[in-house]
Amino acid sequence: MRTQTWQRPRPSEPRRRHSRRSLVPTVSVAAAAVMALGALAPSATASAAPDPVQKGLNALVNPDSVPGALASVTDREGRTRTYTAGVGDVATGARVPQDGQVRIGSNTKAFTATVVLQLVGEKKIRLSDKVDDHLPGVLRGDGIDGRKITIRHLLQHRSGLPSYVDYLDEDIHPYEPRDLLARALKHKAHFKPGQKGKWEYNNTNYLVLGLIVEKVTHHSIAQEIDRRVIKRIGLRHTYFPAHGDATIKERHPQGYYQSAAGAPLVNATEWDPSWAWAAGQMVSTNTDLNRFYTALLGGRLLKEPQLRQMQKTVDAKYPFPKGAGYGLGLVKTPLACGGVYWGHGGSMTGYETRGGVVLKHGKPVRAVNVAVTTQPGQAVKDDMDRIVNKALCR
Numbered sequence: 001m002r003t004q005t006w007q008r009p010r011p012s013e014p015r016r017r018h019s020r021r022s023l024v025p026t027v028s029v030a031a032a033a034v035m036a037l038g039a040l041a042p043s044a045t046a047s048a049a050p051d052p053v054q055k056g057l058n059a060l061v062n063p064d065s066v067p068g069a070l071a072s073v074t075d076r077e078g079r080t081r082t083y084t085a086g087v088g089d090v091a092t093g094a095r096v097p098q099d100g101q102v103r104i105g106s107n108t109k110a111f112t113a114t115v116v117l118q119l120v121g122e123k124k125i126r127l128s129d130k131v132d133d134h135l136p137g138v139l140r141g142d143g144i145d146g147r148k149i150t151i152r153h154l155l156q157h158r159s160g161l162p163s164y165v166d167y168l169d170e171d172i173h174p175y176e177p178r179d180l181l182a183r184a185l186k187h188k189a190h191f192k193p194g195q196k197g198k199w200e201y202n203n204t205n206y207l208v209l210g211l212i213v214e215k216v217t218h219h220s221i222a223q224e225i226d227r228r229v230i231k232r233i234g235l236r237h238t239y240f241p242a243h244g245d246a247t248i249k250e251r252h253p254q255g256y257y258q259s260a261a262g263a264p265l266v267n268a269t270e271w272d273p274s275w276a277w278a279a280g281q282m283v284s285t286n287t288d289l290n291r292f293y294t295a296l297l298g299g300r301l302l303k304e305p306q307l308r309q310m311q312k313t314v315d316a317k318y319p320f321p322k323g324a325g326y327g328l329g330l331v332k333t334p335l336a337c338g339g340v341y342w343g344h345g346g347s348m349t350g351y352e353t354r355g356g357v358v359l360k361h362g363k364p365v366r367a368v369n370v371a372v373t374t375q376p377g378q379a380v381k382d383d384m385d386r387i388v389n390k391a392l393c394r
Contacts, residue, residue: 052387052390052391052394053071053073053081053083053368053370053387053390053391054083054085056071056370056383056386056387056390057069057070057071057083057084057085057086057370057387058085059383060085060086060372060380060383060384060387061085061086061087063090064261064262064265065258065261065374065376065377065380066086066372066373066374066376066380067086067087067088067090067253067254067256067265067373067374068084068085068086068087068088068096068253068254068372068373069084069085069086069096069370069371069372069373070082070083070084070096070098070099070100070102070253070286070370070371070372071083071084071286071368071369071370071371071387071391072099072285072286072287072289072290072368072369073290073366073367073368073391074287074290074291074294074366074367074368075365075366076363076364076365076366080287080290082098082099082286082287084096084097084098086373087253088100088252088253088254088373089253089254090254090256090265091254091267096253096373097251097252097253099237099285099286099287100250100251100252100253100285101237101248101249101250101251101252101283101284101285102248102252102253102255102283102284102285102286102351102353102371102373103248103255103273103282103283103346103348103349103350103351104280104282104283104284104289104346104348104351104353105276105280105345105346105347105348105351105352105353106203106279106280106344106345106346106347107282107284107289107343107344107345107346107353108206108240108276108278108279108280108281108282108346109206109278109279109280109329109344110292110293110296110329110330110343110344111225111229111282111292112206112209112210112213112221112225112278112279112329113155113206113209113310113328113329113330114228114229114296114301114302114329115213115221115224115225115228115229116151116155116209116212116213116328116329117302117306117307117309117310117328117329118228118301118302118306119213119216119217120151120306120309121302121303121305121306124216124217125151125212125216126151127150127151127152127155127309127328128150128151128152129150129151130146130147130148130149130150131146131147131149131150131151131154131208131212132146132147134212134215134216135208135211135212135215138181138208138211139161139185139208140185141185141186141187141188141189142187142188142189143160143188143189143192144160144161144162144185144188144189148192148193149161149193150193150194151209151212152328153193153194153205154205154206154208154209155205155209155328155329156199156314156326156327156328157199157200157201157202157205157326158193158194158195158198158199158314159193159202159204159205159208160189160190160191160192160193160195160198160200161184161189161190161202161204161205161208162184162185162187162188162189162190162202162204163184163202163203163204164180164181164183164184164203164204164207165203165204165275166187167183167184167186167187168183168275172271172272172275173272174243174244174272174274175272175274175275175277176274177207177210177211177277177278178211180204180207180275180277181204181207181208181211184204184207199314199315199316199317199326201316201317201318201319201320201326203276203279203280205279206277206278206279206280206329207277207278207279209278210277210278210279213278221240221277221278222240222242225240225282226239226240228301229292229301232300232301233291233292233295233300233301234291235284235288235291235292236288237250237284237285237287237288238282238283238284238285238288238292239282239283239284240281240282240283241273241274241281241282241283243274244272244274245272246270246271246272246273247270248269248270248283249283252269253373254267254269254350254373255267255268255269255349255350255351255373255374256268256350256373256374257349257350257374257375258374258375258376261377265374268349268350269350271349273348276348280346280348286353286355286369286370286371287369289353289355289369290355290357290367290368290369291367293342293343293355293356293357293364293367294357294364294367296330297342297357297359297364298363298364309327309328310327310328310329310330311327311330311332311342312327312328313325313326313327313331313332314326316331319347320333320345321333321334321385322334329344330342330343330344331343331344331345331356333356333385335358335389335392335393336386336389336393337389337393339358340358341356341357341358341359341388341392342356342357342358342359343355343356343357343369344356347375348375349375350373350374350375351371351372351373351374351375352371352372352374352375352376352380352381352384353369353370353371354369354370354371354381354384354385354387354388355367355368355369355370355388356368356369356388356392358392366391366392366394368387368388368391368392370384370387370388372384
């Protein structure tokens with residue numbers, strides 16, 4: 001039996017304060033026993049001598065931390081191998097479904113940025129446009145002026161806008177984008193737009209971009225992502241959940257919340273993700289994410305000038321690894337074996353994703369994405385990054 005919880009979601013960006021935790025039921029003692037008795041064995045896809053990806057997933061799963069893990073590796077010919085470890089449901093001991101759907105969090109930003117840059121390529125907007133050119137009077141506040149914030153500032157997290165995530169309610173419920181924006185605008189700007197040396201990862205930037213897309217296209221951001229990206233490259237297991245939809249449509253592992261290391265796991269699979277909207281609401285699979293980033297970096301979604309702009313980076317800080325650079329909705333991360341890979345990653349209550357694509361002579365040659373079924377601590381995130389590096393460096 002699955003435990004239902006309406007635990008407040010953790011944000012897909014860092015927070016400056018700790019919120020109260022509502023009381024939630026934990027998994028049963030019997031479920032914990034299932035895990036302790038060997039339900040954490042690798043899936044049937046693993047061979048007798050696990051390759052580095054399978055070995056890495058096996059090391060990740062832990063009954064007190066990460067119940068399940070999934071990965072997908074795609075080569076330049078499009079051949080894909082999927083991996084699983086752990087359990088997909090701690091209450092039943094069910095296996096992790098192969099290439100199951102997960103909430104992909106801030107990978108959504110790369111989808112939103114792609115739509116914005118397609119509109120730039122169509123000359124419907126410009127990167128130098130001010131927010132007021134499309135949403136006149138919407139951004140006003142203490143140090144906040146939409147006449148000074150450009151679309152490029154938003155895409156690259158250099159607007160200085162305060163984060164609405166810091167001011168969400170304690171309970172989960174459907175949010176409207178304008179309500180979320182209003183919460184941010186009650187607070188002072190963190191720095192001047194484009195201020196030298198200033199950068200701050202912030203969902204509010206992509207909230208505003210979603211509103212601009214809707215104003216320019218007269219369609220919802222969900223419709224534009226579906227038409228311009230999902231259907232265009234054939235992502236069969238990727239979607240932007242409808243407002244108020246707390247479910248995950250297809251086969252998926254259960255996602256779990258853990259208030260602190262060693263604390264009981266609680267089920268956090270089904271809850272309304274509308275608070276993340278254009279910054280983090282989407283659902284996908286590891287293989288679809290590989291297909292998306294391969295198509296994006298391979299020039300199938302953007303014209304060359306816009307793709308080049310997307311890959312112009314500034315130094316990024318937490319939550320990205322040391323040495324990372326943030327472009328326009330795309331992250332450049334150093335590889336342990338030399339060179340870099342391109343992707344984004346995402347963090348949402350119940351799920352964490354890491355991965356990207358490595359290029360050779362400007363063309364994608366290998367892609368990997370890894371997901372786990374909690375929003376883990378930094379040590380697990382570092383282990384996920386190591387799995388990504390091992391897969392891409394082979």
